[in-house]
Amino acid sequence: MISAAAVRTIVLKEFQSELRTRYALNALLMFVVTTLSIVLFSVGSENVSTDVLSGILWIIIFFSSMSGLSRTFVSEEERGTTMTLQLLAPPLVVFFGKLVFNIVLLFILNVVAIGLYMLLIGGFAVKSYGIFCLTIGLGTIGLASASTLIAAIISKANTKGTLYPVLSFPIMLPLLLTVITATRRSVEGAVFSEAIGEFQVLFSYIVVMLAVSYIVFDYIWRD
Amino acid sequence: MISAAAVRTIVLKEFQSELRTRYALNALLMFVVTTLSIVLFSVGSENVSTDVLSGILWIIIFFSSMSGLSRTFVSEEERGTTMTLQLLAPPLVVFFGKLVFNIVLLFILNVVAIGLYMLLIGGFAVKSYGIFCLTIGLGTIGLASASTLIAAIISKANTKGTLYPVLSFPIMLPLLLTVITATRRSVEGAVFSEAIGEFQVLFSYIVVMLAVSYIVFDYIWRD
Amino acid sequence: MLKIVLGIWLTIVIVVAFAFPIVPQPQQWFEYPVIPGLEEKARILFFHVPMSWTTVVAFFVSMIYGIRYLKTKNLRDDMRSVSSAGLGLMFCVLATVTGSVWAKFNWGSFWNWDPRETSIFILLLIYGAYFALRSALEDEAKRATLAAVYAIIAGVTVPFFIFVMPRIMASLHPEPIVNTEGKVHMNATMLIVFLSSLAGFTALFAWMLQLRIRLARLEQHYYQKEN
Amino acid sequence: MRDVSLRGTKLTKTYNRRNVFAQIDFEMSGTQSWAIVGRNGSGKSTLVKIIAGLLSATSGDVVLTVDGKSIRRDDQYHYIGFVSPYLQLYEEFTAHENLALFSRLRGGSLDADRVDALLRRITLHQRKDDLVRTFSSGMKQRLKYAFALLHEPPVLILDEPTTNLDAEGIELVYDIIAEQRTRGIAIIASNDKEDTERCDALIDLNAARTPDSRRPA
Amino acid sequence: MRDVSLRGTKLTKTYNRRNVFAQIDFEMSGTQSWAIVGRNGSGKSTLVKIIAGLLSATSGDVVLTVDGKSIRRDDQYHYIGFVSPYLQLYEEFTAHENLALFSRLRGGSLDADRVDALLRRITLHQRKDDLVRTFSSGMKQRLKYAFALLHEPPVLILDEPTTNLDAEGIELVYDIIAEQRTRGIAIIASNDKEDTERCDALIDLNAARTPDSRRPA
Numbered sequence A, B: 001m002i003s004a005a006a007v008r009t010i011v012l013k014e015f016q017s018e019l020r021t022r023y024a025l026n027a028l029l030m031f032v033v034t035t036l037s038i039v040l041f042s043v044g045s046e047n048v049s050t051d052v053l054s055g056i057l058w059i060i061i062f063f064s065s066m067s068g069l070s071r072t073f074v075s076e077e078e079r080g081t082t083m084t085l086q087l088l089a090p091p092l093v094v095f096f097g098k099l100v101f102n103i104v105l106l107f108i109l110n111v112v113a114i115g116l117y118m119l120l121i122g123g124f125a126v127k128s129y130g131i132f133c134l135t136i137g138l139g140t141i142g143l144a145s146a147s148t149l150i151a152a153i154i155s156k157a158n159t160k161g162t163l164y165p166v167l168s169f170p171i172m173l174p175l176l177l178t179v180i181t182a183t184r185r186s187v188e189g190a191v192f193s194e195a196i197g198e199f200q201v202l203f204s205y206i207v208v209m210l211a212v213s214y215i216v217f218d219y220i221w222r223d
Numbered sequence C: 001m002l003k004i005v006l007g008i009w010l011t012i013v014i015v016v017a018f019a020f021p022i023v024p025q026p027q028q029w030f031e032y033p034v035i036p037g038l039e040e041k042a043r044i045l046f047f048h049v050p051m052s053w054t055t056v057v058a059f060f061v062s063m064i065y066g067i068r069y070l071k072t073k074n075l076r077d078d079m080r081s082v083s084s085a086g087l088g089l090m091f092c093v094l095a096t097v098t099g100s101v102w103a104k105f106n107w108g109s110f111w112n113w114d115p116r117e118t119s120i121f122i123l124l125l126i127y128g129a130y131f132a133l134r135s136a137l138e139d140e141a142k143r144a145t146l147a148a149v150y151a152i153i154a155g156v157t158v159p160f161f162i163f164v165m166p167r168i169m170a171s172l173h174p175e176p177i178v179n180t181e182g183k184v185h186m187n188a189t190m191l192i193v194f195l196s197s198l199a200g201f202t203a204l205f206a207w208m209l210q211l212r213i214r215l216a217r218l219e220q221h222y223y224q225k226e227n
Numbered sequence D, E: 001m002r003d004v005s006l007r008g009t010k011l012t013k014t015y016n017r018r019n020v021f022a023q024i025d026f027e028m029s030g031t032q033s034w035a036i037v038g039r040n041g042s043g044k045s046t047l048v049k050i051i052a053g054l055l056s057a058t059s060g061d062v063v064l065t066v067d068g069k070s071i072r073r074d075d076q077y078h079y080i081g082f083v084s085p086y087l088q089l090y091e092e093f094t095a096h097e098n099l100a101l102f103s104r105l106r107g108g109s110l111d112a113d114r115v116d117a118l119l120r121r122i123t124l125h126q127r128k129d130d131l132v133r134t135f136s137s138g139m140k141q142r143l144k145y146a147f148a149l150l151h152e153p154p155v156l157i158l159d160e161p162t163t164n165l166d167a168e169g170i171e172l173v174y175d176i177i178a179e180q181r182t183r184g185i186a187i188i189a190s191n192d193k194e195d196t197e198r199c200d201a202l203i204d205l206n207a208a209r210t211p212d213s214r215r216p217a
């Protein structure tokens, strides 16, 4: 049984800690800015297909999530506070606390990234905003739930930083491919019904991920 | 005065530690593979301009280095071994030890990454190898020295967190932009004289970085 | 005993696979029909598909033993899980290599992001990730647990690929023979050989797995003798 | 006062095939205080972690019973207070923020008075708004006691209770232990004779060790 | 035996405007052993870090003189041995690998015999090929002594020397201190009376504290 109050407390703690240390936020923004400008530079003048553009957008987001979200559990592990948390709250409270925090964090990140992206890259003009927003929303949640779970796993491993993309990419690929397609559709100005398939995939992906997390997190969290 | 023997010992220690934690081996290679395939997925079938291709190549390298090198000092700080090192060797020995290690690591990484990149992406065929190799060489050293210094600063930054992005981004960018241009030239088959400008930039970049490191490292390293 | 039977079985499959001619309108029982776009090259079907099939099987076997480990906490199950994954990785590489060699002759290039190539490549990545994770964990119990967990996570994402892939990229692959509409391009002979090859490879996998498990167990005993 | 009992049966812990200890049984109940002793590396911390549910035993199990019904592992945290050198609080927060966080997580809402009382008791009240990062080893150790006592746990587990503490701090610890014995079970794992001599019962891991396990000495 | 002296003049440490201690003077030399005492948070560790050159004082300075000539800060590490709870060795290496590394860094080459002798002395010889990560708190503490003694430093600084150690381990520490007094200076910062009572001289930070500095109590 999970107490909502406890979950909220965890989320708040994460935010407070984040504001104190600015660890994730900085890393996130740095990656976004850096990659964006590199992409900008390399794509430069020529006009690339919307395919590639929406692809690049999500790659940026994926990598930024790597530098930011991947640390949620790692930081606890490194500071040795995992044990403290285990003594304070049941596993699932911790998980959902972290999850919610990650979703919010990633959402902020996405808004920034996409804002800059649209601002800076001319070729990338969204036509059907309904699809676009829904894609961002579902994509964020999906990405966050997957990364939270993977982050929990790598926190126990030796090679944390490098391991994250290695583990998460195959898991997130179906998600990425789907959001990329959906994004492309929104740029090409498709009508909602065309993108319904993608949304079904995204939705079921989220459900499955959460279900699995619910079952396996206990094994990861406890030594 | 810096003892070469001591520097070598530090380098060896780093390698042993990397092998122990399987950083270099599995994870880092899988990392490159993953990153590459991500790019391949997004670029997919269609043929992109050499501009974009050389840009992408360095994005991959940048990410790999970020996930690998940026942690050289952070890991000491997190494990609380900074003090131990301070009691074992003078600051500059530590710095050059880490630097050499980073250069070697990054170089191996680059060779692998570039090898795979050329193998898998048809559009990316280097014409003037002289320029290409020199770019890789200088680029590696430059990237390594920059990340080593930044890594040192980050390691202390947990108290003053905001420093990281503000710092590393402007430092890295000029280097990246230059190597990307140089790489593009090599793919377009430019003659050496055309790329001389880039090389001058790269070279002076490295010199400046090392000079700065030499001066400031002591302050960073000591509390 | 088992291995002898298996040996004979596979030999027959191989011989038959290559010996029987491929003709436009098969009259005799020993003739294969022409599959448009494959012609003579169709013969690799008998090896290439079973391999990729075994890859998938191996992965799920590994996952199931993983789940069993989480239940029993018995390191033996983990050992089985790893062994299966190891074999899976091998078959995966074989399928990819045979596939790409084949692709070279059929499509003119070793690699083009065909859905099935992509899917097997992802399996390759998953296997790689699985072993990367294992090598990053020292404590046996922890390693076993997390590997199992990862196998499960990867397992549940596989179905998504099956659904997602076709939607986003056109296949160069010949009209699937084991396809959804269930229309079969093979005549009886071909199907029989194909299926017996499939069975043969699966049996081969089972046998090798059991070998590896025995080996691992012996190593363990040896280790225990050590200290 | 709640009636608690803690039963361990055939507890064995093995790391990569090397036994730390094997077949340990104990039955703690009522208001007893138990000492866990043994030389360095004998397994005190390991055993204590297993009892607290922070580590799973290789075989055997621990059952915590409160007021007649046995507690699921997921809920154990609710009945256990734990202090040890390898336990870390949030260094980027102040002493007060830490305790406030814990109090919220435990009770659902902040019990300001209790937090305040505890801060005074561990004599960190003037420093309550300084970051834990800036605390001295002893001050951190004191704060851990506040962490452990916040919810008045029926089971209090102390690993090396007096490390880093000055005379005054040690007195405080002994008070806490004495007080705990009026509330429930106190488990003390320590190398320091003084810490353990007052206890009612004792688990000696030097004795419990199985021959196949190597020892530092 | 080398002739060492360590002079501290007007040492003051202030953390964001709060004095930890002020105007501390001392003159250690020959073969003395010095005790640094004071309640939790009085500044023992801070002072000790400053003496070891791991932390810079806000004002005042420490001068280490060996065989008549004073040592630059960058070279101090060469003459100082340091043991403390907040010092960490490389956990991904084995005990032996750690010592080998240190020996190489210090001497330029591995002194196998010395490493071996030290491992025996701290009774970790059987465990020398296990990762430090898997060590118990006391085993880690023992290893730190090997780290500090490897280069037979003229100045040995111990912060809370006996934490985590069992009776046998504590004996070992007292031997080491006694031995150090035949070789040079021993500085012991501790909360435990027993550790410090044998010392020749004493710095009491409770006394040295300036009124404006807040104290935990």
Ligand code: HEM
Pocket (backbone or CB within 6 Å): C037, C038, C045, C048, C049, C052, C053, C095, C096, C098, C099, C100, C101, C102, C103, C104, C106, C107, C110, C111, C116, C117, C118, C119, C120, C121, C172, C173, C174, C175, C176, C177, C178, C179
């Ligand atoms: C790198 C190259 C290739 C790879 C990695 C590859 C991979 C695979 C995989 C994983 C399967 C099993 C999927 C399934 O059973 O549904 C498969 C089946 C098959 N492949 Fe390929 N393949 C490659 C090239 C080719 C080529 C060049 C052809 C023929 C032109 C081909 C024809 C087939 C056929 C006919 C099947 C069986 C159809 C079916 O099972 O639905 N493949 N391949």
Ligand SMILES: Nc1ncnc2c1ncn2[C@@H]1O[C@H](COP(=O)(O)OP(=O)(O)OP(=O)(O)O)[C@@H](O)[C@H]1O
Pocket (backbone or CB within 6 Å): D133, D134, D135, D136, D137, D138, D139, D164, E015, E016, E020, E038, E039, E040, E041, E042, E043, E044, E045, E046, E047, E191
């Ligand atoms: N980084 C820091 N920033 C601010 N204040 C600090 C910092 N480090 C230590 N202090 C303060 O300096 C004082 C002395 O700390 P120190 O660790 O030296 O105490 P100590 O004598 O070692 O205590 P203990 O016996 O508990 O180890 C404490 O009040 C502590 O809060």
Ligand SMILES: Nc1ncnc2c1ncn2[C@@H]1O[C@H](COP(=O)(O)OP(=O)(O)OP(=O)(O)O)[C@@H](O)[C@H]1O
Pocket (backbone or CB within 6 Å): C139, D015, D016, D020, D038, D039, D040, D041, D042, D043, D044, D045, D046, D047, D191, E133, E134, E135, E136, E137, E138, E139, E164
């Ligand atoms: N993660 C681990 N992997 C392998 N061995 C371990 C691990 N943790 C502890 N050990 C071993 O288990 C034994 C007991 O460790 P533990 O920390 O419980 O000892 P302890 O009684 O607490 O000693 P101390 O008095 O020094 O704290 C030690 O020999 C240690 O090497």
Ligand SMILES: [Mg+2]
Pocket (backbone or CB within 6 Å): D044, D045, D046, D159, E136, E137, E138
């Ligand atoms: Mg212990």
Ligand SMILES: [Mg+2]
Pocket (backbone or CB within 6 Å): D136, D137, D138, E044, E045, E046, E159
């Ligand atoms: Mg101290």
